[in-house]
Amino acid sequence: MLELNHVSKNFNGYRALKEASLTLPRGEIIGLFGENGAGKTTLMKCILGYLNYTGQITLDGHPITHKNIAHISFATSEHSFFPNLTASAHKAFYELHFPTFREKRFNGLMTFFELPTHKSIKHFSVGQKNQFEVILALSQGADYILMDEPFAGNDIFNREDFYKVLLGILEPTETVLLSTHLLEEVEKFIGRAVLIRKGEIVGDTTVEKLADSGKTLIDFVKETYHYKSDRVIQALSNLTDER
Amino acid sequence: MIVKIENYVPVGIDYEQEIKWICIGLIMSTLYSFGFLFSLSREYSALFTGNAFNPVLRKDAIMPDFVELFGHYWIGFLIVVLCMIALFVHHYTYHYQNSKSIYLMRRLPKRWELLKRCVALPLFSSAASMLIALLLMLVYFGIYLSVTPETCLAPDQWQKIWHFY
Numbered sequence: 001m002l003e004l005n006h007v008s009k010n011f012n013g014y015r016a017l018k019e020a021s022l023t024l025p026r027g028e029i030i031g032l033f034g035e036n037g038a039g040k041t042t043l044m045k046c047i048l049g050y051l052n053y054t055g056q057i058t059l060d061g062h063p064i065t066h067k068n069i070a071h072i073s074f075a076t077s078e079h080s081f082f083p084n085l086t087a088s089a090h091k092a093f094y095e096l097h098f099p100t101f102r103e104k105r106f107n108g109l110m111t112f113f114e115l116p117t118h119k120s121i122k123h124f125s126v127g128q129k130n131q132f133e134v135i136l137a138l139s140q141g142a143d144y145i146l147m148d149e150p151f152a153g154n155d156i157f158n159r160e161d162f163y164k165v166l167l168g169i170l171e172p173t174e175t176v177l178l179s180t181h182l183l184e185e186v187e188k189f190i191g192r193a194v195l196i197r198k199g200e201i202v203g204d205t206t207v208e209k210l211a212d213s214g215k216t217l218i219d220f221v222k223e224t225y226h227y228k229s230d231r232v233i234q235a236l237s238n239l240t241d242e243r
Numbered sequence: 244m245i246v247k248i249e250n251y252v253p254v255g256i257d258y259e260q261e262i263k264w265i266c267i268g269l270i271m272s273t274l275y276s277f278g279f280l281f282s283l284s285r286e287y288s289a290l291f292t293g294n295a296f297n298p299v300l301r302k303d304a305i306m307p308d309f310v311e312l313f314g315h316y317w318i319g320f321l322i323v324v325l326c327m328i329a330l331f332v333h334h335y336t337y338h339y340q341n342s343k344s345i346y347l348m349r350r351l352p353k354r355w356e357l358l359k360r361c362v363a364l365p366l367f368s369s370a371a372s373m374l375i376a377l378l379l380m381l382v383y384f385g386i387y388l389s390v391t392p393e394t395c396l397a398p399d400q401w402q403k404i405w406h407f408y
Contacts, residue, residue: 080346084255
């Protein structure tokens with residue numbers, strides 16, 4: 001279980017995370033939603049230890065260090081692969097450093113997305129780079145897979161394929177924390193939705209609960225964010241008045 | 244045991260090119276240090292009067308100290324060492340170029356992998372540079388002692404070297 005207890009992060013006086021507490025059990029696909037700058041990436045970077053923070057983050061009761069970091073993988077829209085290396089060279093590197101690397105899954109996903117294995121990643125298209133980034137995260141052999149806007153730049157068919165593959169290949173012990181703006185797309189694939197706003201966790205619910213209450217994910221987000229539906233009409237009428 | 248260089252440099256970097264430039268730097272430094280031999284030859288000639296076929300040692304002639312003659316001829320090796328600091332910075336910033344591979348390197352189970360890959364080549368090259376400089380200095384000092392007439396040798400050469408470096 002991955003646990004965050006009262007995690008806060010300041011950037012030059014700006015509180016990017018405020019007392020965030022969250023529990024991620026094994027075997028869930030969790031959507032992490034929030035507007036730009038809400039703190040989604042900061043939250044993930046704190047989990048991975050890239051940023052200093054106050055509070056506590058534990059993995060199965062232990063602080064996250066080099067001893068247990070291999071249990072967490074990360075796919076980011078910024079990409080964390082080596083652009084000069086081929087896919088097969090990445091595979092060799094991962095096999096060397098991550099003893100639980102899933103070779104079969106890697107090969108299967110490479111074949112499914114028809115990615116070349118002997119071409120430098122820098123020569124891939126943006127979509128292919130995103131796919132490769134996610135393939136690496138899924139194949140590392142981690143129990144917790146963090147994905148930060150992994151599909152930015154991929155077309156809808158591509159993304160749909162990926163969600164389906166994700167559902168098909170994940171084992172019951174694997175947890176995915178998926179940060180994205182594509183609410184409607186992922187609604188069918190996630191089991192739980194966590195909402196973050198101005199560094200605070202403002203909502204945490206399961207899709208089951210939403211279904212029981214007859215709400216969609218969009219409704220939940222709008223409700224939690226206190227979205228004013230007449231905002232656009234009001235703004236337009238104000239602008240029209242100006243004229 | 245075969246040491247694979249690619250395990251000691253940032254992943255995917257063109258290390259052969261780096262090694263080529265380091266070797267060029269070391270060769271240039273060595274060539275520059277040969278200037279000492281010309282200085283020594285000049286100062287040696289100055290100890291004598293007469294012509295080349297009948298040299299006569301000047302009265303009270305003293306050979307300049309070794310440290311004075313060796314002077315700046317080791318500077319090339321120092322420049323190589325300084326360049327290695329820049330190479331270390333390049334190795335680290337490489338992980339931010341065209342992707343953020345730093346994210347992967349920082350979450351590897353092997354804690355020192357990133358540091359090892361950034362530091363190994365610059366450190367080894369710096370050590371090699373200093374070692375070559377030291378060896379050349381010893382060789383040059385040996386030449387200096389062997390060619391300088393005993394009466395022209397200023398005392399405490401070893402101590403002067405020790406104090407200077």
